Each structure stands twice: as structure tokens, then as C-alpha cells.
Amino acid sequence: MMDMSKLPILKDYEEKIYVCNRCGFCRPACPVLSQKNMEETASPRGRMSLIYGLITNELKPSMTIVDKIYLCTTCRYCYVKCPAGLEVDRIIEVARYELTKITIAPPEAHKIISSKIDNYNNPFGEPQFDRIKWLQRESAMKLPEKAKVLYWVGCMASYRVQDTAITTTKILRHANVDFTILGTEEGCCGSVLLRTGQRNPVVNKYARINVEKISAKGVETLVTSCAGCFRTFSKDYPEIVGDLPFEVLHVSHYIERLIKDRRIEFKEGLPMRVTFHDPCHLGRHVGVYDAPRNVIKAIPGVELVEMVNTREEARCCGAGGGLRSAFRELSITIAAHRLKADALPIGAKVLVTPCPFCILNFEDATKVYGIGIDILDLTELVCKALRI
Amino acid sequence: MFMKQRKLVQIIEKLKNIVRSEHVLTSYEERYCYSRDASLYWAMPDVVVRPHTTEEIVEIVKLANKEKIPITPRGAGTNLTGGAIPVKGGIVVDMTGMNRILEINRTNLIAVVEPGVVHEDLEKELAKHGLFWPPDPASTYSCTIGGAIAECAGGMRALKYGTTRDWVLGLEVVLPTGDVIKTGAMTLKNVTGFDLTRLFVGSEGTLGIITKAVLKVRPLPEALLRMSAAFYEIEIAGLAVSKIFETGIVPTIIEIISIECIRAINEWLKLGLPEVDALMVIDLDGTREEVEKLAGKVEKILKDVGAIEIKRATTAKEMEDLYLARRAAYPSTFRAFRKSLTVDDFCVPVNKLPEAFRLAREISKKWRLPMAIIAHAGDGNIHPIWPVDVRYPEEIDRVLKCHTELSHGILKLGGSISAEHGIGILKASLIEEEYGKKAIEVMRAIKRVFDPNDIMNPGKIAL
Structure with a gap:
């Protein structure tokens, strides 16, 4: 099928790639590079060099290039540091797409994910009916057929970080929100496919189907748990299917709104000292930095202590861009580095983040490296404060 | 191969x-x-x-x-x-x-580092101890201390504090023969024999490989005062630098950025900088009393020389905005020209700054090249920046010809072809013009002593 989307291709970035001055300002920003002991080939500039080589035909596509181009979490920190303002993360994504088109990419792990999504509608290959297993833990949960708000649970919260799904629905119910979910009809948004260069199924199928399913519920607002789903719905889908017939909010946004509308009120204090981690796909990718902080600040008693590297300068948790699925160990060392280098030095005992994918990776890091810090989803913190 | x-x-x-x-x-x-x-x-x-x-x-x-x-x-x-x-x-x-910080000693005022330590990482670590290492190359985010030493990097603060060569006390170097030598000492003073440390600083990897460095560090100054001034002509800004020195004041930094940068910064960061030919940023450091007193004097000089919109940053936000304006100058040129950039590097005696600015503009115009200027003006260091599209050899050729012609002009002004970027390949053909044949022969002879087989970074500095 013809790609009718407005998603960029490598050619669109050709002019930009020639602008790269190789100044190397991107180097220290890269979460992968610091774990690879600063080896140039694992740096954003190194990847840009390889892509430069591909467009100038100085290099032929090869497995070595594939390996290097996939060593990236698409965290976009390098973009923040780039004097020329080059969107290295997007250039990486389109390069992955081009390498996938000629079938030498993606790496095996990502191919498997694609086929699992194709067969099971989720990247884990879990049965579709298990998508609502977490609902059993929520007693007597009845959800309407149609509603103003649709909570897009996402594969990660549905199957892997179910506490997030439970706390989110608790909050929505507590605030008497007219909401529903797609339940077993929900599928993958395609975020992982877009990030790993496998855009065709998303362009040809998932984006349209998902938007249709959501629209059929008469929805005005879509609320996502996952920062990746949020980025995909708010940035990628409009490039694929045009403007969406509903607004897209991340749950942190939506809770901020509920607080502002006084539909949520914190009556009791929660004495707690927390720090906040900005998920890359929420912060640098879409520019949402204040909403989750406003939620935390609204809770009486909670003291928010910022890490030195925060907001635009927040270091990545290491999970995104397909890194966790293809390079698990590396991905977890990146999470451990974020905790050890940024969170522990400020004396944080609890790290709050509003993304189940970040949570999963951080929790793995605390287990593997024995790091003494609790990882909490923003919605868990809100539930604690609401005593629900 | x-x-x-x-x-x-x-x-x-x-x-x-x-x-x-x-x-x-x-x-x-x-x-x-x-x-x-x-x-x-x-x-x-x-x-x-x-x-x-x-x-x-x-x-x-x-x-x-x-x-x-x-x-x-x-x-x-x-x-x-x-x-x-x-x-x-x-x-x-x-x-x-090799990127470990091996020691920071507040009492002895030294830091011992491996060469791969990133400049900004060292700066952050030193700041925790209330210290700083004065060389501050613009590539602080990424450049390594080893690279800064090998190239004798400078930066903005070089005006008051000097360049890398003034802040390295000693080195461990692996010579091309495989021998490991120690130069200098862990002490603040040392005249034990020839100053091999200074020979290695700026040697661009042609004499050996630096494996450890003892750096001299300083306590962070108590107060920093920042001000800005705008000029209708960049030459007048250049003149202002001389006038400041003539009154016996040496600020920490005196930076000048040209209109091309100012416009691009305003468009990009909405800082509302005055869109005239040149903007000057001055930092003064010392005790609070000192900097206040000096600032008053500097303001008067700037006014007398014809600067407009002389402003003292009084709030943290104003301090930050001015710093941002200067730091954004280099990125802003990408936005101004939408191409890759060639950043050149010259130094002239401070009283020749107005002529150097004029010359840079004339020669760039002759070669039909747009240009922005970022200058560490306080020490006469000028960076003309030309856009270049690397796809077109003709364009690269024009930039190189413009660079060469300007180099000749700078030398005629009594300047130097390299202030802080080194010689490398780009300036190898010009070094003899600056120093004469004999000096180059001496350098080549020194090189042979260290590296008889010419294996260390061959093809650089015309060695």
C-alpha cells in the first residue's frame, strides 16, 4: 500500500544532515554513549556520521550500521544540546525506516515485537482477553458503552504495570468522570513500531483502526497512561490520519485539570519527599513538563525536590526507542545511572514518574543494582494522597 | 589506508x-x-x-x-x-x-585528571568544592581536558586568567618511544629544568600522548557582575576594549557578537537584544565591593566611547539572559545561515581590534561570503564564522581562500593566525609566515628528538 502519511522520510532531512557541524555537543547528552564509555560510534554524532555516509553513498547499508542506529532511545536530549537544532531522534527514526524498507533492519527483537502486535495486538504476545485482567482486581467495575472520556490503558499498563491502570481508574471514578475503556478491543498504538522504523502497519492499519474505535465511543477526550502512547497519538497520528476528532491528554494533564476544576480535592496531607522524572516522550517530545509537577505540588505535605538534570535536561530512563526490547541489559544500566547519578545525590527516597515504561525500567534497575529508592507512578501518589 | x-x-x-x-x-x-x-x-x-x-x-x-x-x-x-x-x-x-577525576585538592589548589575527562564534568565537580579551572572553551559540554591541553584551548575567561598553558602544572606523557615521562610538578611553583609541560601544551598530539594532568585551580570568585552595551558599529566596540584597559581595568570577559548573531538570537530566544551592529557582554569578578566599583568606571568609559543601552544585569534572570545571549551566539549562526559553519580563529593586539573587524568584513565581502563575528574581544581574539555547504567544493574553496587572505591581513596587523584553535591541517601552510623558517626548523628539530620516526600525529603543524 502507498504511504500516504505525512511522516517524514530520510530525503526530507537531507539538508539538515549536511548542516551537522560535528561539534560533538550532543555527546555527553547521550544516555547510551555514557554507558558505552564514550565510544564515538555509540554517540549521536557517530550515528549522524553513519547516516551522512548513507546519504552521500560513502557507506553502504550494513548490519554494523543497523546495530549502531538502533543503539538509541530516541530520548531527544541530543536535540536540546545541538547548536544547529537538529532533530537527531527523528533523523534516527527515519533512518531506521529506510533500513527497514531494504529489509536489513530492524533487529530480530523488534521484528518479533511487530509480529506479536500483528498476531496478538500487543508487543508482548499476551492473549487479548488478558488485557483486562487487571479489572478483576477492581471489584464491580462497570463501564459505560459510550463516554466523554476514554482511558487508553496502553499495553504496558494493561499487561506489565497494572497498578498504574488500577490507580488511574480509581482516580477517574473518584472524580466522577464519565469515562470508559476499549477493554479487549484496545490494541497497540504502534509507538514501538514507529520508533523502530516499522511504520507501515501503523500507517496502513493501526492508526486508522484505533482512531475509528475511539471515535465510535463518542469520545471527546482521550487520556493515556503511557508517555509513548501520548506522543504517538498527539504527534504521529495527526501526521498519519490528519487531525484527530478528539483531544489527546496525558493522564498527568487530565489530573491537573480535575484538580483545577475541583473535582479532585486533597483533604489530608501526605508527608513525603519525592523527586520527579520527566519521561522523554512526555517532556522533550511533546513539551509537557508542568502538568505532572502541578499535580504533585497540589498534594499537601508532599515536598518535590528536583534533580539537577531535569525538564529539558532530564536524563533518559533507557527504556524507549526499542532499546529495552533489543538491548535489555544496557537499557537497565541507563536506568540505574539515572537513579544513582541524579536521584540518590539529592536524597530522594521516592521517585515519581507518570509513565509505566519508565517505571518498569527503573524498578528493574533497583532490583538488579540494589538501589534503595521507591518508584511510584504519579497516579499511585495521587491515590495515596486521596486515601483511595 | x-x-x-x-x-x-x-x-x-x-x-x-x-x-x-x-x-x-x-x-x-x-x-x-x-x-x-x-x-x-x-x-x-x-x-x-x-x-x-x-x-x-x-x-x-x-x-x-x-x-x-x-x-x-x-x-x-x-x-x-x-x-x-x-x-x-x-x-x-x-x-x-580514560575519564577519571583522580584528585581534587582544595588546600593545594590542584586537580589531577585523566585526559578523557569532559570539561563540563570537571567544572561541575570543582564547583562542588568551590573551585574552578579557568580555561572555558565553548565546547565545554563535550571537549576533553586532554584535547584542551593538546590544543591549548582558551575561551572567554582567558582575558583575565590566560589560556590552558597557564593552568597546567604538570603532565604524565607517553613518548613515541614508549617511555613514560613526568613533566612539571604537583606544586604551584616549579623550575626544575626545562618547562616541558608548556612544550606539550598546544603540541597537538605531535610529541606524545598525555595520560595524566595536574591542573592548577582557583577558588570561585565571591561575586560576578555582568553588563552589556550595544554599538552602532563593531569597530567602536573594538575601540571600547582599548579604552577599558587604558584605565587599568581588566574584566573577566569582554565578548563581542555581531548583528548577524544578535538578530538570530532575538528571533530564536526572544531576548529583545538591541539590533545594532554589535553587542558587548562584560563580566567582572572579585569581591562584591570591587565589582560594583569597577562596573561604575566601565559604564562611564562605554558611554564616553559612544555605546548605547548600557545595562547592568541586576536580577538573576537578567544575568542568565545575558549569559544565554552570549552562549547562544554560536548556535544562532546556524539559524542565521542555515548551513554548516566554518569557525576561524585569529588574535590581534587589542588596539588593532577595530581594523581587524573591518578587514574581516571587507575580505568576506570580496569572497561573497556572509559572516558573523564572535570575539573574545578582551584578548583580541576574533572568530569569523562563515557558512559553508559541504556539498559544493567551490564553496569550501571560497571559504578557504577567504580564510587565507584574512590570515595574511591579520599577520600584517601584528596578530597571530591561531589564538586557541591550534594549527592542525587548516593553518599548517601559514605557520612559516608567522614565525619564519628558522623557528619552524627548531620546532621540527624538537619534534625529531621526541619522535624520530615521525609517528605522532604526522601532517600537523607543518612539522
């Missing part, structure tokens, strides 16, 4: 016996990543090796010396004159893996 295939295979095997095999990079793609720095040049190494100890470097160098294979040491590859380009192929030694 320097080596024949069969030979190369043997060398690679030997290198893998010296360092862990994953630290020997051999694929074309990996080597390609090491074929460039931030200059216009390009050359492929035969192999890249990433040592992590001095002992490993000794073995690598011994091997290269025995086999007469060129070695190009490399830090973060942020060099602007081609210092990290392996023009003759051979082995690129990537030093970024």
Missing part, C-alpha cells in the same frame, strides 16, 4: 592482545565515525583503539613505533583545525575512555 591488508591483520591481532578486543575498532563503519572532527577535513584511520590505562598506551605506542605506524590521539573530536584527523591513516587512539 596506511597499512597493507596482511600487515593490518597482524597489527590488529597485536592490539587485541594489548587492550580488550572490543576496544579495537576495525569495521569500515566504525572507523568512518572516527574519520572526522569538527573541521572540514576527512581521513580514514586503519584501526581505532581505545586504551584505558597508561600501560596499555605504552604498549600501543611501542608497537606503532616499531612498525612505524602513524598514531593520531583523539579526545572528543571537537577540534576545528583538523587536529584529530588521521591524515596518514594508521591508528587513532581514542582517549575518551
Whole structure:
């Protein structure tokens, strides 16, 4: 099928790639590079060099290039540091797409994910009916057929970080929100496919189907748990299917709104000292930095202590861009580095983040490296404060 | 390619016996990543090796010396004159893996570091101890201390504090023969024999590989006062620098950025800077009383010379905005020109700044090149920045011709062709014009003493 989307291709970035001055300002920003002991080939500039080589035909596509181009979490920190303002993360994504088109990419792990999504509608290959297993833990949960708000649970919260799904629905119910979910009809948004260069199924199928399913519920607002789903719905889908017939909010946004509308009120204090981690796909990718902080600040008693590297300068948790699925160990060392280098030095005992994918990776890091810090989803913190 | 295939295979095997095999990079793609720095040049190494100890470097160098294979040491590859380009192929030694800060001693006012430490990391670590290392190259985010030493980096604060050569007390160096020597001392004073430390600072990797450095550090000043002034003509801004010095005041920094940068910064960051020909940013440091007193004097001089919109940053936000304006000058030129950039580097006596600015503009115009100027004006250091589209050889050629003509002009003004970027490949043909034949012969003779087989970064500094 013809790609009718407005998603960029490598050619669109050709002019930009020639602008790269190789100044190397991107180097220290890269979460992968610091774990690879600063080896140039694992740096954003190194990847840009390889892509430069591909467009100038100085290099032929090869497995070595594939390996290097996939060593990236698409965290976009390098973009923040780039004097020329080059969107290295997007250039990486389109390069992955081009390498996938000629079938030498993606790496095996990502191919498997694609086929699992194709067969099971989720990247884990879990049965579709298990998508609502977490609902059993929520007693007597009845959800309407149609509603103003649709909570897009996402594969990660549905199957892997179910506490997030439970706390989110608790909050929505507590605030008497007219909401529903797609339940077993929900599928993958395609975020992982877009990030790993496998855009065709998303362009040809998932984006349209998902938007249709959501629209059929008469929805005005879509609320996502996952920062990746949020980025995909708010940035990628409009490039694929045009403007969406509903607004897209991340749950942190939506809770901020509920607080502002006084539909949520914190009556009791929660004495707690927390720090906040900005998920890359929420912060640098879409520019949402204040909403989750406003939620935390609204809770009486909670003291928010910022890490030195925060907001635009927040270091990545290491999970995104397909890194966790293809390079698990590396991905977890990146999470451990974020905790050890940024969170522990400020004396944080609890790290709050509003993304189940970040949570999963951080929790793995605390287990593997024995790091003494609790990882909490923003919605868990809100539930604690609401005593629900 | 320097080596024949069969030979190369043997060398690679030997290198893998010296360092862990994953630290020997051999694929074309990996080597390609090491074929460039931030200059216009390009050359492929035969192999890249990433040592992590001095002992490993000794073995690598011994091997290269025995086999007469060129070695190009490399830090973060942020060099602007081609210092990290392996023009003759051979082995690129990537030093970024040796990145430990070994000691920070507040009492003795020293820091001991490995060469791969990133400048900004050291700055942050020193700040925790209330200290700083004065050289502040613009590439602080990424450049390494080893690279800064090899290139004798400068920066904004060089006006008051001098460049890297003034802040290195001692070095550990692996010579091309594999011998390890110590230069200088851990002490603040030292005249034990020749000053080999200063010989290595700025030697661009042509004499040996630096494996450890003892840096002189200073307590952070109590107060910093920042001000700005705008000028209808950049030449007048240049004149203002002389006038400030004539009253006996030496600020920490005096920076000048030209209209091309100012416009692009305003468009980008909405800082509302006055869109006139040049903007000057001045920092004064010292005790609070001192800086207040000096600021008053500087303001008067600026006014007398014809500056407009003389402003003192009084709030944290104003301080930050002005700093941001200066830091954004380089990125802003990308936005102004929408192309890749060539950043040149000259130095003139401060009283020749107005002429140097005029000359840079005239010659750029002659070669039909738009240009922005960022100047560490306080020490007469000018960076003309020209856009260049690397796809068009004619454009590169024009930039190089413009650079050469301007270099001649700068030398006629009694200036120097390199203030802080080194010579590398870009300026090798001009060095004799600055120093004369005999001085170059002396340099070549020194090089032979250290490196009889000419394996260390060959093809650089006209050696």
C-alpha cells in the first residue's frame, strides 16, 4: 500500500544532515554513549556520521550500521544540546525506516515485537482477553458503552504495570468522570513500531483502526497512561490520519485539570519527599513538563525536590526507542545511572514518574543494582494522597 | 589506508592482545565515525583503539613505533583545525575512555585528571568544592581536558586568567618511544629544568600522548557582575576594549557578537537584544565591593566611547539572559545561515581590534561570503564564522581562500593566525609566515628528538 502519511522520510532531512557541524555537543547528552564509555560510534554524532555516509553513498547499508542506529532511545536530549537544532531522534527514526524498507533492519527483537502486535495486538504476545485482567482486581467495575472520556490503558499498563491502570481508574471514578475503556478491543498504538522504523502497519492499519474505535465511543477526550502512547497519538497520528476528532491528554494533564476544576480535592496531607522524572516522550517530545509537577505540588505535605538534570535536561530512563526490547541489559544500566547519578545525590527516597515504561525500567534497575529508592507512578501518589 | 591488508591483520591481532578486543575498532563503519572532527577535513584511520590505562598506551605506542605506524590521539573530536584527523591513516587512539577525576585538592589548589575527562564534568565537580579551572572553551559540554591541553584551548575567561598553558602544572606523557615521562610538578611553583609541560601544551598530539594532568585551580570568585552595551558599529566596540584597559581595568570577559548573531538570537530566544551592529557582554569578578566599583568606571568609559543601552544585569534572570545571549551566539549562526559553519580563529593586539573587524568584513565581502563575528574581544581574539555547504567544493574553496587572505591581513596587523584553535591541517601552510623558517626548523628539530620516526600525529603543524 502507498504511504500516504505525512511522516517524514530520510530525503526530507537531507539538508539538515549536511548542516551537522560535528561539534560533538550532543555527546555527553547521550544516555547510551555514557554507558558505552564514550565510544564515538555509540554517540549521536557517530550515528549522524553513519547516516551522512548513507546519504552521500560513502557507506553502504550494513548490519554494523543497523546495530549502531538502533543503539538509541530516541530520548531527544541530543536535540536540546545541538547548536544547529537538529532533530537527531527523528533523523534516527527515519533512518531506521529506510533500513527497514531494504529489509536489513530492524533487529530480530523488534521484528518479533511487530509480529506479536500483528498476531496478538500487543508487543508482548499476551492473549487479548488478558488485557483486562487487571479489572478483576477492581471489584464491580462497570463501564459505560459510550463516554466523554476514554482511558487508553496502553499495553504496558494493561499487561506489565497494572497498578498504574488500577490507580488511574480509581482516580477517574473518584472524580466522577464519565469515562470508559476499549477493554479487549484496545490494541497497540504502534509507538514501538514507529520508533523502530516499522511504520507501515501503523500507517496502513493501526492508526486508522484505533482512531475509528475511539471515535465510535463518542469520545471527546482521550487520556493515556503511557508517555509513548501520548506522543504517538498527539504527534504521529495527526501526521498519519490528519487531525484527530478528539483531544489527546496525558493522564498527568487530565489530573491537573480535575484538580483545577475541583473535582479532585486533597483533604489530608501526605508527608513525603519525592523527586520527579520527566519521561522523554512526555517532556522533550511533546513539551509537557508542568502538568505532572502541578499535580504533585497540589498534594499537601508532599515536598518535590528536583534533580539537577531535569525538564529539558532530564536524563533518559533507557527504556524507549526499542532499546529495552533489543538491548535489555544496557537499557537497565541507563536506568540505574539515572537513579544513582541524579536521584540518590539529592536524597530522594521516592521517585515519581507518570509513565509505566519508565517505571518498569527503573524498578528493574533497583532490583538488579540494589538501589534503595521507591518508584511510584504519579497516579499511585495521587491515590495515596486521596486515601483511595 | 596506511597499512597493507596482511600487515593490518597482524597489527590488529597485536592490539587485541594489548587492550580488550572490543576496544579495537576495525569495521569500515566504525572507523568512518572516527574519520572526522569538527573541521572540514576527512581521513580514514586503519584501526581505532581505545586504551584505558597508561600501560596499555605504552604498549600501543611501542608497537606503532616499531612498525612505524602513524598514531593520531583523539579526545572528543571537537577540534576545528583538523587536529584529530588521521591524515596518514594508521591508528587513532581514542582517549575518551580514560575519564577519571583522580584528585581534587582544595588546600593545594590542584586537580589531577585523566585526559578523557569532559570539561563540563570537571567544572561541575570543582564547583562542588568551590573551585574552578579557568580555561572555558565553548565546547565545554563535550571537549576533553586532554584535547584542551593538546590544543591549548582558551575561551572567554582567558582575558583575565590566560589560556590552558597557564593552568597546567604538570603532565604524565607517553613518548613515541614508549617511555613514560613526568613533566612539571604537583606544586604551584616549579623550575626544575626545562618547562616541558608548556612544550606539550598546544603540541597537538605531535610529541606524545598525555595520560595524566595536574591542573592548577582557583577558588570561585565571591561575586560576578555582568553588563552589556550595544554599538552602532563593531569597530567602536573594538575601540571600547582599548579604552577599558587604558584605565587599568581588566574584566573577566569582554565578548563581542555581531548583528548577524544578535538578530538570530532575538528571533530564536526572544531576548529583545538591541539590533545594532554589535553587542558587548562584560563580566567582572572579585569581591562584591570591587565589582560594583569597577562596573561604575566601565559604564562611564562605554558611554564616553559612544555605546548605547548600557545595562547592568541586576536580577538573576537578567544575568542568565545575558549569559544565554552570549552562549547562544554560536548556535544562532546556524539559524542565521542555515548551513554548516566554518569557525576561524585569529588574535590581534587589542588596539588593532577595530581594523581587524573591518578587514574581516571587507575580505568576506570580496569572497561573497556572509559572516558573523564572535570575539573574545578582551584578548583580541576574533572568530569569523562563515557558512559553508559541504556539498559544493567551490564553496569550501571560497571559504578557504577567504580564510587565507584574512590570515595574511591579520599577520600584517601584528596578530597571530591561531589564538586557541591550534594549527592542525587548516593553518599548517601559514605557520612559516608567522614565525619564519628558522623557528619552524627548531620546532621540527624538537619534534625529531621526541619522535624520530615521525609517528605522532604526522601532517600537523607543518612539522
